[in-house]
Amino acid sequence: MNKKIIFCFPYKKGAGGVNMMFMRLASYLGNQKYDVALVDYIDGDMAKNKDENVDLIPYFDDDEVLIPTNSILIFQTMTPWSLYPSLKVQDSINIFFITTLPANFYPVLPGFLRNIMYEGGIVAKLFWNTLLLNEYNKSKQFLKLIEEKNSHAILDSDIVCNLMKSLNTKITNPKLLPLFSQDVKENEFLKKGINDSNILNIGWVGRLADFKINILNHTMQNAFEYANSEKEKINFVVVGDGEYADQLFAKESEYFSITKISYVKPSELNSFMLTLDILFAMGTTALDGAKLGVPTVRLDYSYSQIPKNYKYKFFHEVRGYSMGEKMDSDCFVNGLHDFRDLINIFHQDKKQLSELGFDFYKSHHSIDSSSNLLLNYIQESSLRWSDLIDNNLMNSLFYDVWKKFRSK
Numbered sequence: 001m002n003k004k005i006i007f008c009f010p011y012k013k014g015a016g017g018v019n020m021m022f023m024r025l026a027s028y029l030g031n032q033k034y035d036v037a038l039v040d041y042i043d044g045d046m047a048k049n050k051d052e053n054v055d056l057i058p059y060f061d062d063d064e065v066l067i068p069t070n071s072i073l074i075f076q077t078m079t080p081w082s083l084y085p086s087l088k089v090q091d092s093i094n095i096f097f098i099t100t101l102p103a104n105f106y107p108v109l110p111g112f113l114r115n116i117m118y119e120g121g122i123v124a125k126l127f128w129n130t131l132l133l134n135e136y137n138k139s140k141q142f143l144k145l146i147e148e149k150n151s152h153a154i155l156d157s158d159i160v161c162n163l164m165k166s167l168n169t170k171i172t173n174p175k176l177l178p179l180f181s182q183d184v185k186e187n188e189f190l191k192k193g194i195n196d197s198n199i200l201n202i203g204w205v206g207r208l209a210d211f212k213i214n215i216l217n218h219t220m221q222n223a224f225e226y227a228n229s230e231k232e233k234i235n236f237v238v239v240g241d242g243e244y245a246d247q248l249f250a251k252e253s254e255y256f257s258i259t260k261i262s263y264v265k266p267s268e269l270n271s272f273m274l275t276l277d278i279l280f281a282m283g284t285t286a287l288d289g290a291k292l293g294v295p296t297v298r299l300d301y302s303y304s305q306i307p308k309n310y311k312y313k314f315f316h317e318v319r320g321y322s323m324g325e326k327m328d329s330d331c332f333v334n335g336l337h338d339f340r341d342l343i344n345i346f347h348q349d350k351k352q353l354s355e356l357g358f359d360f361y362k363s364h365h366s367i368d369s370s371s372n373l374l375l376n377y378i379q380e381s382s383l384r385w386s387d388l389i390d391n392n393l394m395n396s397l398f399y400d401v402w403k404k405f406r407s408k
Contacts, residue, residue: 001379003094004071005029008039009046010059010084014241015263016207017283018076018100019046023266024182024284027051028371039065039084049266064088072096072378073385077104077152079135080142080388081396091386096378097146098177099154100283101211102162102326105143107135110402115210115303119328120166135396140167142393151383153177153374157320161331175377178321180367181287184270187358189293192274194350199233200343203276205264205285208242211301212282218306219280219299220249220258222339227255232343237276239264278346282324287365290315293358295346300335302327311335312342314353316360 007022022038023046030036030053037055040046047056059065066088067073073089077099089095099105108117109127117124128136143163146152153175154160160174195201202223204216220236227234232255238248239261252258264272269288273279279289282299289296296315301324310327313335325332337345346353388394 001034001375002070004035004037004068005074005378006037006039006057006067006071007046007074008084008087009076010040011044011046012041013243014207015045015266016209017285019044020266020284021098021100021179022046022074022076023050023054024180024367025371025374026054028182028367029375030054032371037068039067039087059084060086062086067093069093072381074098074378076100077146079105079107079139079396080393081135081138081399083388083394089385091384091389093385094151094378094381095383095385095388096151096153096381099152099159099163102159102166103211105139105163105167107132107139107396118211119303119326120162121328124166132398135398136167138393138396140169141391142388143167143169143171145387145391145393146383147171149381149383149387150175150377151381153377155179156322158322158325158329158331162326162329165330176321177373177377178365178370179284179287179323180365180370181284181291181361183362183367184291187293187354188270188274189295189354189358190351194354195277199235201235201237201275201277203237203239203273203279203281205239205269205272205279205281205288206283208238208240208244208248210244211303213244213247214302214304214306215282215299216280217247217249218310219339221251224249224251224253224256226339226343228253231255233257235259237261239272277350278342284323286315286323287361290357290361291365293354295350295353296357297342298323300325300327300332304328309334312337312339314342314345314357316356321364 007026009018009022011019026036037057038046039057039059042058065086072094074096077097103118108114223234235257237259241262273289273294279294279296286298297312298315298318311334
């Protein structure tokens, strides 16, 4: 491929799954001698942590950002009228979208209704059929266009199912792009030796975001109850920050303690993961643990309270590549274990649990195979920037009015 591959995700709020995914893809492809760049704020997480062989295209809110000709521009999927307004993109430039959540396509109202509408439930559909009908139809048209142009990859089959149900459409031949981490050659968890401490170190790494905080708090509540019931000491390490940090579970006891860490550098993440006995995570973070052999519980997400009958899945029990399923959905498949069961399985055979997760990662989530898939996908892509403009997808009357109202 002789085009410059540009991953665009300017983000001000620190580390997160999408910027980590794009940064790793860029680093891997750069090491394979492809011409690669990242679009980010100068002080953004990708800008600060990128490899030297990856170019930075600085993004500014108040100045034009010129995208080089002969490029392919890769975005996390979003409603097309939300695409970064400072970008100056020539009509002929190829573009490609990677969908990481069903809500990437959802038009939502600003304010307190936003999270409710991200669930794609009754409230969202009420507005999609009335006030946001035009935007809803544009989202459907957008999905149809990028599918027809072979310019759309989806992380897992759960997202495909939820998209088809929420947008009342069909995706006949989805291009799946399994999420990945940076590969390691050995099971580092077993190599370092299993911790026989009388304190169980459980960890979470990830933004404290709207769709994550409920499952994290649910898990911490379960751990708190288990520790006090069994009189087994648990230290729950929470790495991450975000707008929902003030809602984090805070109860502690003689047997349950919480350690908070705002941020761990990507270069130090492996070392941190190996201090844990069990990782509870979703997205790229679940892969970060499993690739090392750290026993990993892959969590699901919800914008609302977690049901009492929620069951957990170990990483190797996940099907369809999903690194986090949407609970409030007909597509959701519950897990197999309550919290007590998880800990019992861990104590019975830590070595086997580690090996199962490590082997599953190598078979299904290698960065080598996912990167080659992406290269194949973008070579087949035919979507151009002008296609979005010609199909009148880049503007929304409702959101234009809303922005003017906010600026007053």
